[in-house]
Amino acid sequence: MRYFVLVYCESRLKTIPNIPPAGSPAQRAKIMARCANPGQFIRVARWLLPILSITSIITLSVGLVWGLVYAPADWQQGETVRIMYIHVPMALLASIGYFLLALCGAASLIWRHPIANIAAREIGPVGAMVTALCLITGSLWGKPMWGTWWVWDARLTSVLLLFFLYLGHIALIRGFDDAQRGYRAASILALAGVVDLPIIKFSVKWWNTLHQADSITWMHAPSMSISMLAPLAICMTGFLLGFAALVTGRVKAALLEVKLRRSRATSLLGMSGLETDGPGIVMRVEKAESGR
Amino acid sequence: MNAHYTFISIAYGVTVTALAVQAILCCLRLRRIRRQIRAFQSQQPQKR
Numbered sequence: 032m033r034y035f036v037l038v039y040c041e042s043r044l045k046t047i048p049n050i051p052p053a054g055s056p057a058q059r060a061k062i063m064a065r066c067a068n069p070g071q072f073i074r075v076a077r078w079l080l081p082i083l084s085i086t087s088i089i090t091l092s093v094g095l096v097w098g099l100v101y102a103p104a105d106w107q108q109g110e111t112v113r114i115m116y117i118h119v120p121m122a123l124l125a126s127i128g129y130f131l132l133a134l135c136g137a138a139s140l141i142w143r144h145p146i147a148n149i150a151a152r153e154i155g156p157v158g159a160m161v162t163a164l165c166l167i168t169g170s171l172w173g174k175p176m177w178g179t180w181w182v183w184d185a186r187l188t189s190v191l192l193l194f195f196l197y198l199g200h201i202a203l204i205r206g207f208d209d210a211q212r213g214y215r216a217a218s219i220l221a222l223a224g225v226v227d228l229p230i231i232k233f234s235v236k237w238w239n240t241l242h243q244a245d246s247i248t249w250m251h252a253p254s255m256s257i258s259m260l261a262p263l264a265i266c267m268t269g270f271l272l273g274f275a276a277l278v279t280g281r282v283k284a285a286l287l288e289v290k291l292r293r294s295r296a297t298s299l300l301g302m303s304g305l306e307t308d309g310p311g312i313v314m315r316v317e318k319a320e321s322g323r
Numbered sequence: 324m325n326a327h328y329t330f331i332s333i334a335y336g337v338t339v340t341a342l343a344v345q346a347i348l349c350c351l352r353l354r355r356i357r358r359q360i361r362a363f364q365s366q367q368p369q370k371r
Contacts, residue, residue, distance in 0.1 A: 084346075095335070095339075099331070099335065109327060110327045110328060110331065111327045111330060111331065113331050114330065114331055114334045117334055117335060117338045118334070121338070157345065160341055160345060163341075164337065164338050164341055167334070167337055168334045168337070168338065171330045171333055171334045172330070172334070174330065175326065175327055175330055273342060273346075276346075277342075277345055277346060277349060280346075280349040280350070280353060281349055281352075283353065284349065284352045284353045284356055287353075287356045287357070287360065288356055290360075291356065291359055291360050291363060294363060295363065298363075298367065
C-alpha cells in the first residue's frame, strides 16, 4: 500500500511545473507589476467595494445596537462606557490609517509605485476624520469620567500630534504646484511621523497618564468581560471594513479621474494633429487641463 | 444618568453622521466621474 502511495505521489510531483522559489526577484517584480496596475485595481474595486460596504453596514448595525442597548453598563463608569464602542475603533483606525500612509510613502519613494501617491492622497482625509472622531469621542468620554474635556496627557497629546501630522500631510500633497514635489514632501512627512505610532501605543506605560492602560493586549487575557468584548470586536471589525470601503472607493474615483484626464489630453493632442513623444507631452497637456 | 446619555448620543451621532457624509460624498464623486467618462466616450468618434 505504501509503495502505491509513493508511486502516486511521485507521479503527481512530476506534473507540477517548475515554479520559481517564492520571493525570487522575478516573482517579486511580477507581484509588484500586478499591484501597480491601476486598471487591475479598478477591476478589483468593482466587486470589492460593494462587498466591503454591505458587510460593514451589517456588522456596524449589529455592533452598535449591541453596544448601545444590550451590552452591560460598567460597575464604575456606568452607561458612559458605551462610548468605548466607537472611541476604541476610531483610535485603532487612526493608527492603522497613518501606518498605511507611511507604507504608501515608502512605496512612493522607493519603488515610485503609481497607485501609492494616489492612495496616500485619499487615505489622508479619511485618517484625519477618524483621528478627529477619536479625539471628540474621547473628550466626550473624559468630561463625565475625569471632569474635564481635555488634559495634556501623553496619550491625548500624542493623538493630537497624529491629527496634526494628518493635516500636514493633506496640506503638503495639495500645496505644491508641482504635484510630484508635493507627493515627495508628504511621503517624507508620513515616514518621519510614523515614530508617533509607538509613542501613542506605549505612552500609557512610559508615562504616568490619566488615560487608562490597554484593556486588550497580545500577551495577556483581556481585562474586560466577554459581554463587552464581543460587541467591541464586532464594532472594530465593522469600522475597519467601513474604513477599507471608504478608502477603496476614494482611490477608485481618483484613478478614474486620472484616466479621464489622460484620455482627454490624448484626444486633444489627436485633434490638434500633434504627435506625442510618449507620456511626457500627454502629462504636460494633462497638467494644463487640470490647472484650468 | 440623563447627562451620561447626552454624551453617548452626541458621540454616536457625530461618528455615524461623519462616516455617512464621507460615504455619500464618495458615492457622489464616483457617480460624477462615471457620468463624465460616459459623456467623453459619447463625444469620441466611432472607430471602425
